[in-house]
Amino acid sequence: MSIRAVDLFCGAGGLTYGLQEAGIDVRAGFDIESECRHPYTENNSDVDFVEGDLSDDVSNAEIEEYLSAGEDDYTLIAGCAPCQPYSTMSNGNKNRTEDHEKWGLMDEFAEIVADIQPDLVTMENVPQVQKHDPYDDFCRRLAEAGYHISDRVVDCPNYGVPQQRKRMVLLASKHGRIELQDPTHDPDEVTVESEFSKHNFCELEAGETSDDDFLHNARGLSDTNKKRIRHSQPGGTWKDWPEELLLKCHKKDSGRKYIAPYGRMEWNKPAPTITTQFYNYGSGRFGHPEEDRAISVREGATLQTFPSDYSFVQSEEELSVKSVGKLIGNAVPVRLAEAIGQSLIQHIRNEDPQTQLQTV
Missing domain, CATH: 3.40.50.150 (Vaccinia Virus protein VP39)
Structure with a gap:
């Protein structure tokens, strides 16, 4: 039965x-x-x-x-x-x-x-x-x-x-x-750090891909966004940035309340909701807590509690980050x-x- x-x-x-x-x-x-x-x-x-x-x-x-x-x-x-x-x-x-x-x-x-x-x-x-x-x-x-x-x-x-x-x-x-x-x-013990520590993620620069796992890849960043993330504190906002790095919307009253985009996650707290565009630094608080990049595709899957060897595509040649991001975010x-x-x-x-x- x-x-x-x-x-x-x-x-x-x-x-x-x-x-x-x-x-x-x-x-x-x-x-x-x-x-x-x-x-x-x-x-x-x-x-x-x-x-x-x-x-x-x-x-x-x-x-x-x-x-x-x-x-x-x-x-x-x-x-x-x-x-x-x-x-x-x-x-x-x-x-x-x-x-x-x-x-x-x-x-x-x-x-x-x-x-x-x-x-x-x-x-x-x-x-x-x-x-x-x-x-x-x-x-x-x-x-x-x-x-x-x-x-x-x-x-x-x-x-x-x-x-x-x-x-x-x-x-x-x-x-x-x-x-x-x-x-x-215990929700106080369920954090980005507690999850990432279960996996052997190598450090990445923006635009790099791990030799061991092609899903552990980080999208490239423009020179301006590299400057922004270097000024960003874990859990902080665009208010951490110098004036010259602010977006036009940040200078308007209508845009001041949107504080999560371009932010970093915090090690000792849960991540934000993983959306279908979590791999984009500007789509939410998807900056890595420590490294100067957005989280990788594999890290997003990990935060959705998929096993570290979960296969989303057959090969790197077939990888569409947009498509796999949608699969992960919707899961x-x-x-x-x-x-x-x-x-x-x-x-x-x-x-x-x-x-x-x-x-x-």
């Missing part, structure tokens, strides 16, 4: 990897983006990758086939519907969010669940999703189908993810009340995914203490 699962909107496989680490038998991931195929299948054991649009190319029967197992097995549909329509970055542009084609994907998720009726459901998303009608409709449809639902906005450092990142985690079950497990880590942090998986397993064992639940 086991929990068999599929991962919808699977991306590079962060959610699947964490669920498998917890002991859940994930059989397949579904995503419309072809660049997800290599990282998903290369790093996750015994899984299929199905490329297609869940609202058009992939049938519910195809999804359900992956969940078919012994009659005593439990089934799980997991996923993270794309969060761009619900994020604070999108909400600043009302027209973009109202017209965004991805609004409907949560409805598609609900349709799949309502049709297949798995034992368990989990979804991870941005906290702002709870303020929008598609999420209310999603929960209503789950409740009408007989699911017990819990949702919680979590601070990622509480679950071992070294980022100042909040995420909404929904769990639903046909078998009784369900909750995400209590925090697994469910692996350690949070593992906590979700552990919560689902413990729920089944609590509801039926006699069950002989096997984990992979």
Whole structure:
């Protein structure tokens, strides 16, 4: 007896990897983006990758086939519907969010669940999703189908993810009340330094790539940005710079509140939220705490708690930093995914203490 699962909107496989680490038998991931195929299948054991649009190319029967197992097995549909329509970055542009084609994907998720009726459901998303009608409709449809639902906005450092990142985690079950497990880590001990110290990152100059790992590479910096980062203090702002290095926006009232871009991380604190452009020095507080560069692609993956050998592309020749940055920034942090998986397993064992639940 086991929990068999599929991962919808699977991306590079962060959610699947964490669920498998917890002991859940994930059989397949579904995503419309072809660049997800290599990282998903290369790093996750015994899984299929199905490329297609869940609202058009992939049938519910195809999804359900992956969940078919012994009659005593439990089934799980997991996923993270794309969060761009619900994020604070999108909400600043009302027209973009109202017209965004991805609004409907949560409805598609609900349709799949309502049709297949798995034992368990989990979804991870941005906290702002709870303020929008598609999420209310999603929960209503789950409740009408007989699911017990819990949702919680979590601070990622509480679950071992070294980022100042909040995420909404929904769990639903046909078998009784369900909750995400209590925090697994002391957040004061979950920092950039605590994570980087687990890996043997060589020092880099801006524009350099490690001989040992082509994903440990740092984007080049202009001469002006080199001067800026040399004047930047860990946790500081552009106010650390001399007048001649300020951007025009910094001299306007409207731009004075934007203090994170071009900033350095701090060793003894979590990183900022890893976005899809974390490799750009000017896109947020993505400067290395000590070296005069932005964090590398591999360091960004590390802050998302991917293993140090997680493969995102087959070779350096195929590397697109923009594409891999998107895969990493959009991923469910692996350690949070593992906590979700552990919560689902413990729920089944609590509801039926006699069950002989096997984990992979």
